[in-house]
Amino acid sequence: MFQHSKKQLMSLFLLTATGLTVAQSADAALALDRTRVVLDGGDKSVSLTVTNQNRELPFLAQAWVEDAQGKKLTDPLTALPPVQRIEPGSKTQVKVQTTPAMNLLAQDKETLFYFNLREIPPKTDKPNTLQIALQTRIKLFYRPAGLAVNPSDKPWQEQMTLTRQGDHYVANNPTAYYISIVEVSPSLKGAAIKSFKPVLVAPKSSAPLGSSANEMGNNPVVTYINDFGGRPKLVYRCGGNNCTVQSTQAG
Numbered sequence: 001m002f003q004h005s006k007k008q009l010m011s012l013f014l015l016t017a018t019g020l021t022v023a024q025s026a027d028a029a030l031a032l033d034r035t036r037v038v039l040d041g042g043d044k045s046v047s048l049t050v051t052n053q054n055r056e057l058p059f060l061a062q063a064w065v066e067d068a069q070g071k072k073l074t075d076p077l078t079a080l081p082p083v084q085r086i087e088p089g090s091k092t093q094v095k096v097q098t099t100p101a102m103n104l105l106a107q108d109k110e111t112l113f114y115f116n117l118r119e120i121p122p123k124t125d126k127p128n129t130l131q132i133a134l135q136t137r138i139k140l141f142y143r144p145a146g147l148a149v150n151p152s153d154k155p156w157q158e159q160m161t162l163t164r165q166g167d168h169y170v171a172n173n174p175t176a177y178y179i180s181i182v183e184v185s186p187s188l189k190g191a192a193i194k195s196f197k198p199v200l201v202a203p204k205s206s207a208p209l210g211s212s213a214n215e216m217g218n219n220p221v222v223t224y225i226n227d228f229g230g231r232p233k234l235v236y237r238c239g240g241n242n243c244t245v246q247s248t249q250a251g
Helices: 100-104
Strands: 006-010 030-032 036-040 045-052 059-067 077-080 083-086 091-098 111-120 132-143 161-165 168-173 179-185 199-201 205-212 221-225 233-239 242-249
Touching (some): 030 132, 036 091, 083 091, 161 205, 161 233
Antiparallel strands (some): 006 132, 059 083, 059 111, 179 199
């Protein structure tokens, strides 16, 4: 149920500080069928399946698309329908639809958007009740037709290099695609560094990895998320301040 992307939003505020009850648990009732969306340039739309995991209550599903800065959009992408009712235990679909403004997007690299789904619980007649609406936010990548990926090709993430700058590493992405780094460790058998925070490296750019280079060691291992939600690992070998991928491990 993708807990990492849930934001708890209070849909009802009560003035009384005592005697409150919670209308539902903090677990989301509505679940998406994926953790990220890739919209290929040759497609006019992409559909996501939404499941109401609650077997007793219907929920409203509110969907929308944001740009990389969090601004709600109706161009060049829009979510349809913006609001719909999902019966207990039922499934439905939300379509992310392109508009003519899609032609104005860069065609030499991916563009980042976010798909949002907010569940709205039914009203309760119980007094002194706090209702909570949960929201799911996942990355949505527009991938131009000229950048279509062949499954038999070597993953583009393996082109990423690391450069040591002082006491941290910088990830360098020479490709036209985004790279989502979710974990780093000093070795394949080493524990993940707890202080590391996920990093999204934009196309043809660089981004610092917040963890100490000393913690990551001279042969750091970087875990990324691929198009299918898998978590392959990149094992680096460093010479001086520069590191390249030595081997990989499926995830």
